[in-house]
Amino acid sequence: MNLTTPELKIAQTAARQAASVCMTVYDSLIEAAAKAGREPVTIADYASQAIINATLKVAFPDDAIMGEEHGSEFSRVLTDSQRQQVTDFVSKALDQNLTENDVKTILDNTDGSSGRMWIIDPIDGTKGFLGKRAYAIAIALKDENGLSLGVLGCPNLDLEHPGDQRGEGILFYAVRGQGAYREPLMGGEMFKIHTTDSSDEFHVATSYESAHNDETLFNQIIENVPIAYRNITRLDSQAKYGLVAAGCVTSYFRIVPEPDFHERIWDHAAGAIIVQEAGGIVSDFAGNPLDFNAGETLAKNRGAVASSKPIHPLLIEAIAKTNWQGEK
Ligand code: AMP
Ligand code: MG
Numbered sequence: 001m002n003l004t005t006p007e008l009k010i011a012q013t014a015a016r017q018a019a020s021v022c023m024t025v026y027d028s029l030i031e032a033a034a035k036a037g038r039e040p041v042t043i044a045d046y047a048s049q050a051i052i053n054a055t056l057k058v059a060f061p062d063d064a065i066m067g068e069e070h071g072s073e074f075s076r077v078l079t080d081s082q083r084q085q086v087t088d089f090v091s092k093a094l095d096q097n098l099t100e101n102d103v104k105t106i107l108d109n110t111d112g113s114s115g116r117m118w119i120i121d122p123i124d125g126t127k128g129f130l131g132k133r134a135y136a137i138a139i140a141l142k143d144e145n146g147l148s149l150g151v152l153g154c155p156n157l158d159l160e161h162p163g164d165q166r167g168e169g170i171l172f173y174a175v176r177g178q179g180a181y182r183e184p185l186m187g188g189e190m191f192k193i194h195t196t197d198s199s200d201e202f203h204v205a206t207s208y209e210s211a212h213n214d215e216t217l218f219n220q221i222i223e224n225v226p227i228a229y230r231n232i233t234r235l236d237s238q239a240k241y242g243l244v245a246a247g248c249v250t251s252y253f254r255i256v257p258e259p260d261f262h263e264r265i266w267d268h269a270a271g272a273i274i275v276q277e278a279g280g281i282v283s284d285f286a287g288n289p290l291d292f293n294a295g296e297t298l299a300k301n302r303g304a305v306a307s308s309k310p311i312h313p314l315l316i317e318a319i320a321k322t323n324w325q326g327e328k
Pocket of ligand 2: 121123124125126266267
């Protein structure tokens with residue numbers, strides 16, 4: 001696989017089409033529908049998931065898809081008029097005349113026998129999306145050798161002012177062994193990106209939502225890193241991985257306060273390969289690689305750390321000095 005591989009081109013197209021619908025919804029009045037569990041969900045989550053699934057399934061019918069949104073919830077959680085809105089968005093994006101049932105079928109058509117699996121977060125950072133902050137459309141591909149490709153669409157992101165949401169947006173992408181790149185979200189010049197080389201700067205990105213990260217532990221870890229200069233950028237979604245990959249911050253790390261909550265693979269897969277291909281290291285809090293083969297969650301890992309090469313070992317040492325594995 002290289003940068004002209006159809007897998008990359010199609011994932012980029014899917015991310016752009018999905019991002020375009022998300023941006024339309026973002027700019028209009030949006031209401032969250034309650035989904036089972038803790039996460040809010042909007043019509044844009046379902047439209048984005050359906051557009052991505054349909055685009056990937058036409059091109060790669062034998063690949064499996066693991067995404068955050070499913071047909072059963074589409075039918076159960078949304079009102080009739082919301083389902084119709086989703087159907088209209090998906091029909092328009094795909095240039096087809098679809099029914100609600102077609103959209104449900106697309107959302108449920110996720111099995112595949114090729115051994116490859118696409119891992120998708122149609123809107124990563126839904127709380128950021130609802131709060132008119134940052135969010136991302138995340139698409140990754142996994143094969144028998146691990147993650148092979150990642151695409152991260154970050155609407156409105158501006159690398160100079162992350163969080164402002166007034167930029168043209170960025171598409172980050174990487175193919176295994178081919179490096180990591182960024183270009184304007186809706187197309188334009190591509191740039192190779194690289195994590196920072198410096199061992200005397202330490203800039204961290206972390207979740208905007210304090211419930212997504214154990215902040216007490218987070219602050220202890222920062223204190224334990226033996227570098228004086230610290231700067232913290234708060235941002236929703238995997239855009240944080242993009243900031244690490246592009247060298248805007250040195251590091252992103254998180255650990256969920258609840259010990260029985262495991263991170264979902266679609267919250268990390270695309271970002272992880274982009275950071276690795278940009279020269280960085282991605283691991284859990286023990287320093288072990290993230291295991292994307294344990295189902296829907298990173299069940300074998302606790303915590304996630306994405307960092308430039310010089311800072312990663314310092315962070316793992318700083319984490320080891322805390323009681324992160326201890327009883328809460
Ligand atoms: P972030 O925008 O980086 O804070 O992370 C967003 C992701 O965190 C979402 O896509 C969820 O999958 C995940 N998430 C949602 N609720 C929680 C929670 N209570 N604790 C940890 N992670 C969560
Ligand atoms: Mg997510």
